[in-house]
Amino acid sequence: xxxxxxxxxxxxxxxxxxxxxxxxxxxxxxxxxxxxxxxxxxxxxxxxxxxxxxxxxxxxxxxxxxxxxxxxxxxxxxxxxxxxxxxxxxxxxxxxxxxxxxxxxxxxxxxxxxxxxxxxxxxxxxxxxxxxxxxxxxxxxxxxxxxxxxxxxxxxxxxxxxxxxxxxxxxxxxxxxxxxxxxxxxxxxxxxxxxxxxxxxxxxxxxxxxxxxxxxxxxxxxxxxxxxxxxxxxxxxxxxxxxxxxxxxxxxxxxxxxxxxxxxxxxxxxxxxxxxxxxxxxxxxxxxxxxxxxxxxxxxxxxxxxxxxxxxxxxxxxxxxxxxxxxxxxxxxxxxxxxxxxxxxxxxxxxxxxxxxxxxxxxxxxxxxxxxxxxxxxxxxxxxxxxxxxxxxxxxxxxxxxxxxxxxxxxxxxxxxxxxxxxxxxxxxxxxxxxxxxxxxxxxxxxxxxxxxxxxxxxxxxxxxxxxxxxxxxxxxxxxxxxxxxxxxxxxxxxxx
Numbered sequence: 001x002x003x004x005x006x007x008x009x010x011x012x013x014x015x016x017x018x019x020x021x022x023x024x025x026x027x028x029x030x031x032x033x034x035x036x037x038x039x040x041x042x043x044x045x046x047x048x049x050x051x052x053x054x055x056x057x058x059x060x061x062x063x064x065x066x067x068x069x070x071x072x073x074x075x076x077x078x079x080x081x082x083x084x085x086x087x088x089x090x091x092x093x094x095x096x097x098x099x100x101x102x103x104x105x106x107x108x109x110x111x112x113x114x115x116x117x118x119x120x121x122x123x124x125x126x127x128x129x130x131x132x133x134x135x136x137x138x139x140x141x142x143x144x145x146x147x148x149x150x151x152x153x154x155x156x157x158x159x160x161x162x163x164x165x166x167x168x169x170x171x172x173x174x175x176x177x178x179x180x181x182x183x184x185x186x187x188x189x190x191x192x193x194x195x196x197x198x199x200x201x202x203x204x205x206x207x208x209x210x211x212x213x214x215x216x217x218x219x220x221x222x223x224x225x226x227x228x229x230x231x232x233x234x235x236x237x238x239x240x241x242x243x244x245x246x247x248x249x250x251x252x253x254x255x256x257x258x259x260x261x262x263x264x265x266x267x268x269x270x271x272x273x274x275x276x277x278x279x280x281x282x283x284x285x286x287x288x289x290x291x292x293x294x295x296x297x298x299x300x301x302x303x304x305x306x307x308x309x310x311x312x313x314x315x316x317x318x319x320x321x322x323x324x325x326x327x328x329x330x331x332x333x334x335x336x337x338x339x340x341x342x343x344x345x346x347x348x349x350x351x352x353x354x355x356x357x358x359x360x361x362x363x364x365x366x367x368x369x370x371x372x373x374x375x376x377x378x379x380x381x382x383x384x385x386x387x388x389x390x391x392x393x394x395x396x397x398x399x400x401x402x403x404x405x406x407x408x409x410x411x412x413x414x415x416x417x418x419x420x421x422x423x424x425x426x427x428x429x430x431x432x433x434x435x436x437x438x439x440x441x442x443x444x445x446x447x448x449x450x451x452x453x454x455x456x457x458x459x460x461x462x463x464x465x466x467x468x469x470x471x472x473x474x475x476x477x478x479x480x481x482x483x484x485x486x487x488x489x490x491x492x493x494x495x496x497x
Contacts, residue, residue, distance in 0.1 A: 003020065003022075003028075003149050003150065003151040003152070004031055004032070004035060006149055007020075007032065007130075007149065008035065010128075010147055011036070011126070011128065014123055014126050015123075015128065015147050016118065016119050016120075016121075016122030016123040016127065016128060016129065017115060017118065017119055017122070017128075017129050017131075017142070017145050017146045017147065018128060018129070018130045018131070018146065018147050018148075018149065019101065019130070019131040019132075019133075019136040019137075019138055019146050019147070019148045019149070020130060020131070020132055020136070020148075020149045020150070020151050021133065021134065021135055021136055021137075021148070021149070021150045021151065021351075021355075022132055022133070022134070022150075022151035023134060023151070023153050023191040023355070024151075024191040024192050024193055024194075025099050025100070025132045025133070026193070027191070027192050027193060028132060028151055029045075029047055029057060029097055029132070032045070032095065032097075032130070033045050033057045033058055036095060037057060037058035037060060037061070037095070038058065042058055042059070042060045043060060043093040043094065043095055044056075044058070044060040044061040044063070044064045044090070044091060044093065044094045044095070045057040045058050045060070045061045045094070045095045045096075045097075046061040046064050046065050046090075046094070046095075046096050046097070047096070047097035047098075047099060048076060048080075048083045048096065048097065048098050048099065049098075049099040049100065050077070050078055050080065050100070050103070050104075051077070051078075052074075052077065053068060053069070053074030053075075053076045053077040053083070054067075054068045054074055054076055054083065054086075057097075061094075063091075064090050064091065064094055064096075067086060067089065067090070068083070068086050080098070080104045080107065080111050080114070081108060081110045081111060081114050083098075084111070084114030084115060084117070084118065085114065087118060087129065088117065088118060088121055090127060091127075092125035092126060092127060093125070093126050093127065094127045094128075095127070095128045095130060096127070096128070096129050096130070097130045097131075097132055098129065098130070098131050098132065099132050099133070100132070100133050101131035101132060101133045101136050102133040102134070102135055102136050102137065102348070103133070105138070105139045112138070112139050112141050112142050113141075115129065115131070115138075115142060115145075115146070116141065116142060116145060119145050131146065134352055135348040135351055135352050136148070137347075137348060137351075150355075152355070152358075152359065153189060153190070153191055153355065153356070153358075153359035154190075154191070154192050154195060154359075155362070156184050156188065156362065158192070159184045159187050159188060159195055160180065160184050162187070162192060162195050162196050162199060163175070163180055163183045163184060163187065163195075163199050164180070165196075166196060166199045166200050166203060167180075167203065169200075170203065174206075174207060175207060175208060179207055179208055179210075182210055183199060183202075183208055183210065183213060185260075186210055186213040186214045186217055187199060187213065187217065188217075188260070188359065188360055188361075188362065189217060189220070189221060189356055189357075189359040189360030189361075190216075190217060190220050190359075194216075194220050197216075198213055198216035198217065198220070199213065201216065202216065214329075217329075217360075218231075218329070221329075221331065221356060221360065224352060224353050224356045225337060225338050225349045225352070225353065226333065226334045226335060226336075226337040226338035226349055226350075226353050227331055227332070227333065227334075227353050227356060227357075228331070228332045228334070229329050229330065229331055229332070230264065230320055230323065230329075230330040230331075230332050232320055232324075233324065234317055234320045234321040234324060235321050235324045235325060236250065236321050236325055238317065238321065239314060239317055239318060239321060240399065240402045240403055240406060240429070241395070241399055241402070241479055242314055242318060242392070242478050242479055243479060244390075244476075244477065244478060244479055244480055244481035245305075245307070245318060245390050245478040245479075245481075246318070248387075248481070249305070249318070249322050249325070249366075250325060252303075252366060252387070253322065253325050253326035253366075254326075257364065258326060258328075259303075259326055259328060259361065259364055259365055259366035260328055260360070260361040260362050260364045260365065261323070261328050261329050261330075261331055261357065261360050261361035261364075261365045261366075262319075262322045262323040262326065262328060262329070262330045262331065262365065262366050262367075262368060263304075263330075263331050263333055263357055263361075263365050263366070263367045263368070264316075264319045264320065264323075264330055264331065264332050264333065264368050264369075264370075265333045265335075265367065265368070265369040265370070266316060266319070266332070266333075266370050267370065267371060267372065268306070268369040268370065268371050268377060268381075269371045269372070269373050269374065269375070269376050269377055270335075270336075271289065271335040271336075272289070272290050272376065272377055272378060272381060273376060288346060288347035288350070289335055289338070289339075289346060289347065289350050290378065290381065291347075292347055292350040292351050292354060293350065293354070293381070293384075294380055294381060294384065296351075296354040296357075296358070297367070297384040298384065300358060300363040300364075300365070301363070302365060302367055302384055302386075303366055303367065303385075303386055303387055304366060304367030304368060304369065304384065304385040304386065304387060305366075305367075305368055305369070305385055305387045305388055305389070305390060306369045306370075306371060306374070306377075306382065306385045306388070306389040306390070307319065307368065307369065307370045307371070307389075307390055307392060307478070308370075308371055308372075308373075308374050308389055308390065308391050308392065308467070308470075308471065308475060309372070309391055309392030309393065309467065309478070310372065310392075310394070310428065310456055310457065310463070310464050310467060311372055311428070311430070311456050312428030312429065312430030312431055312456060313392035313393065313394065313428050313429070313430075314392055314428075314429055314430075314478075315370040315371075315392050316370050318368075318478075319368040319370055322366065322368055326366075329360065331357060331360070331365075333353070335350070338350050338353060367384070367385060369385060372463075372467075373463075373466075373467065373470075374389065374470060375470070388475075388476055389474075389475040389476070390475060390476050390477070390478040391467075391471035391475045391476065391477060391478060391484045392478045393468070393471075393477070393478075393484070394426065394427070394428060394457060394464075395427075395428065395429055400424055400427065400429075400432065403429045403432045403433075404418075404421065404424075404432055404436075407432055407433050407435075407436035407437075408436060408446075410436070411436045411437060411439070411440040412440065413436060413439055413440060413446070416445070417439050417444070417445045417446060418439075418445070418446055419445070420445065420446075420447045421446065421447070422435065422446060422447050422449075422450035423450075424450075426455050426457035426458055427455050427457070428455070428456065428457070431453070431455050431456070434453060435449045435450050435453075436449075438452055438453075468486050471484045472484060472485065472486055473485065
């Protein structure tokens with residue numbers, strides 16, 4: 001059953017208190033009004049918000065709204081507790097909405113109490129209080145009284161109808177089936193209102209501007225706390241070596257179930273730091289974020305890989321390039337940006353972000369996590385990345401020749417600048433890039449540029465050795481696909497260029 005069908009069932013069995021997590025509250029109100037309040041036997045339907053007070057949604061609701069005053073005289077404006085008290089005298093069968101209900105749980109203990117007071121009254125005569133918001137999550141005192149539903153973002157069928165309606169509004173339908181399909185792909189993940197606006201703005205006399213529609217979608221995604229869309233141009237062609245992981249991910253993107261989006265979590269170990277409760281974050285925030293992610297990835301049957309290795313070994317470049325290869329958006333996940341000061345706000349932000357990802361990808365995202373240390377990542381989370389863990393080691397001398405050649409050409413360095421090559425025995429590909437960048441920027445030789453930084457393997461040798469010991473016999477080599485071994489490391493190893 002969809003959300004509206006579940007609401008109808010709740011109505012039939014006289015459920016008095018309902019909460020709906022919805023990305024478009026106005027659309028949800030309209031849908032309910034069309035189903036229950038549009039005929040001759042319509043039930044009274046009203047809505048309340050903190051700025052406007054009580055408003056009638058249908059003709060039958062006018063008398064109910066008048067009980068609190070008219071317009072600016074409404075005594076409930078700005079006072080949720082007064083509204084809840086007035087709602088106790090509404091006539092039988094009434095449906096009353098509260099918009100952005102999540103905003104009021106912490107205002108006063110009187111708010112959840114006011115909701116609780118309506119439970120038995122509304123149960124007796126089939127009245128219903130519906131709490132709306134992007135992430136309502138009733139407080140603990142109401143968890144046994146309020147039935148919680150989720151209104152998902154529009155699916156492909158609904159988006160197709162929106163695109164067709166916008167196209168028809170111009171007079172004659174101009175979009176061919178291929179344009180229609182691509183438009184739906186670009187609008188996937190937007191709520192109904194945002195999709196309608198984005199499509200309308202992208203329509204042109206000659207068809208539809210898909211680039212404009214995609215950019216509208218990117219901006220909408222980035223309104224979600226902690227999510228951004230990677231706009232870089234990296235592709236596998238920018239990566240020298242790493243042949244196995246490139247080949248594997250390339251096959252995934254062209255396989256029988258190619259992903260509709262890539263989700264990139266950089267330094268995932270920091271996201272879950274303290275989730276065990278033994279160190280770091282002891283507030284429960286990390287545990288809450290972890291729990292929400294585990295549930296969502298399980299429900300969506302998510303697929304993913306973990307890329308492990310020292311900084312600069314090419315992990316992030318691979319993660320960024322996958323979406324480009326697949327022709328789908330790469331969504332960067334920043335859990336720190338999701339953390340808030342209010343109790344439950346971090347978990348709410350994570351749930352909202354996961355819903356957006358679910359809609360954008362139609363529950364078909366490829367998750368790519370990078371990490372400099374796998375210690376501290378719970379086993380349950382590792383299992384969600386079911387396509388395995390791959391270890392990225394330092395490049396071999398032969399591979400470094402390829403990297404030097406690539407970046408010397410990219411930065412246009414002269415023969416004089418590269419006449420003497422620095423000792424690069426412990427360098428990563430990223431450090432070779434840094435050296436060439438500095439030589440170009442400072443107009444100096446690469447030997448001189450090398451004096452201005454210390455390679456990570458020199459600065460933190462113990463960390464590198466710990467990583468190699470952790471990967472030994474446990475994880476696959478990103479270059480060969482065989483189980484990583486320090487004895488064979490460097491033979492055919494692949495690296496970032």
